[in-house]
Amino acid sequence: MNRQTADHATLADRFNENEPRVDWHDQTLWWVRAKRDKMARSIPEWEQLRDTASAIKRNALGNLYEYLIQFEQQATQNGAIVHWAADAAEHNRIVTGILQQHGVRHLVKSKSMLTEECHLNPHLAANGIEVIDTDLGERIVQLAKEPPSHIVLPCIHKKKEEIGELFHEHLGTPAGNADPQFLTAAARQHLRKEFLQAKAAVTGVNFAVAETGEMVVCTNEGNADMGAHLADIHIACMGIEKIIPQRKHLGVFLRLLARSATGQPITTYSSHFRQPRAGQELHIVLVDNGRSRQLGREDFRNSLKCIRCGACMNTCPVYRRSGGHSYHTAVAGPIGAILAPNLDMKDYADLPFASTLCGSCSNVCPVKIDIHQQLYKWRQVLVKEGHTTASKTAGMKMMSGVLSAPRTYRAAGKMGRWVMRAFPGMVNNRLNPWYKQREMPAPPAQSFSQWYEKNKKS
């Protein structure tokens, strides 16, 4: 992948150079959160639904092995070909192998965060296979040569004028036309050609039902269906945590997913794929890529309950003001910040710290993942594993030393306040990140403890 060297704080700092744009990004996503609130409130048993979904996922994760085997048996009986991939590289090899076997040089792909996580597109490109992303938002970021910035709204960071320019450059639409309806129609014409030409279609999977071996793919654009129904080969790629035990459980998740994601009662299409049509090949690639490892981490296990609705991103006050790309990983936002360190602690050691631990994410989550508590726990793990700096450790040790010795603490406080009053420039300077855009608190002559000593002590 395009490994970024800059951390979240640096990338967020850059994002904040254009404040009106930050305002626009924040308000756009807050509007989605508000739509979600309205939809959630239209269901009196909303909290019960969340409890139920969380419990079903708990069961699925607790018995994952059995459910996966059951799913494989059912899917194979239905006529699908099931593949197992231990990691991203194996997943990419399997998909490339299927395509090469059939001489496919060109394929359409509907949204799949798993293939983003595995960096399938660049891998296929390196093997001479062209991928056309057919989700409108994903197509837009693909044309812009950018990764998605949001798992549900991949191009939410782009303004319509910028999309107009991209389409002018790549699809030949008239310069200066940024009318969303016009641009969508142009994209539709462009994508239709791609759908008709493609021999193979890759789709993601929202839910895989162990009981029946079927997969459910949720889209608003019907692009997964267009791809899968027209192509000779359908390859469905899924993380192993997408399993749910029974078909009846779909009723719980489908009610929660779109309401949480975009404030819609349900996605326009909830398509069930069970067996290949005559003459078609249906491949299902079951991918681990660190999920078993995460399942073994008790504190972080239930991060695998995630149904990728993106509600935690829309509600996150940090995400809204730092943008998805600041997380430099396929799944951004609070959920990304607890998933990514499992993939690579060193590369993603910054992410659990990109949070105020406000807890809004945990309460908006439709499957009740304790996201902010896991952020706190990841911080402890990362420091213990050495993914911190020597200066931070030294600073923390000093702070701990001062704060656990009352006399030192009082002397340091008194001295500090005196310095601040006598030489305000010592703290009010460029080296103090607080002071850059905020005034320091006015240091009082006496602390509370000094006041108490004088006025209260009997």
Added chain:
Amino acid sequence: MKVGLFIPCYIDQFYPQVGIATLQLLEKLGCEVEYPQGQTCCGQPMANSGYEHLTHQCNSLFIKNFADYDYIVGPSGSCVLHIKDHLHDPAAETAATHIRERIYELTEFLTDVLRVQNLPARFPCKVGLHQSCHGQRGLGLAQMSELVAAPFSKPEKLLRMVEGVELVPLDRQDECCGFGGTFCVTEEAVSVKMGKDRVVDHVKHGAEVITGTDVSCLMHMEGILRRQHAGVKVMHIAEILNQNIHEQANS
């Protein structure tokens, strides 16, 4: 009822008036209050930075200072939550458990333990209430806007007992202010932007004073307000609840 007064370190050093108001208010309501002089910090700055393993000395000190009280009360939801969630000491676990069960943030102590029904306070002013996250979501001081559940707010209930207080509505009733402990300096850009946006919401709706249950959030917003030379003040909720009925606002 013996109450141990827990005054977090930054309040002790920078906002003594909040400690004084808390003490006076509790005494006014009939509590026998003591401030153990050996206290420093709850350990949260280290723990939230990933160094919870460096907090054991702070924990032992906290237990030493507060083990003997019926209740421990502090004017900070965040520090109280930290103690409630993380105070442990293998050498004194019984005392640690007692403290975890008996520590209260000031407003929840007033509404849930003292069951205050009215307050002899007057503060004629337009007030914006900032719901600090750790108090709200962690201690349950107020209902969270994400949940489909009946609304309530303990600090708001108390403010409504104060004669003359006019609470202003907000566009975002419980969005984080962006302080976040060390986040405020390690993620300076986002922290400040969050703070600026919170402040705008209050100012836009005509707040003359922004109040809340956590001085850390208020300190952050105050820093922004003062840099902007805005006339809006911040006051901890204890300072408003402790306003004498005969005094003028803002005096």
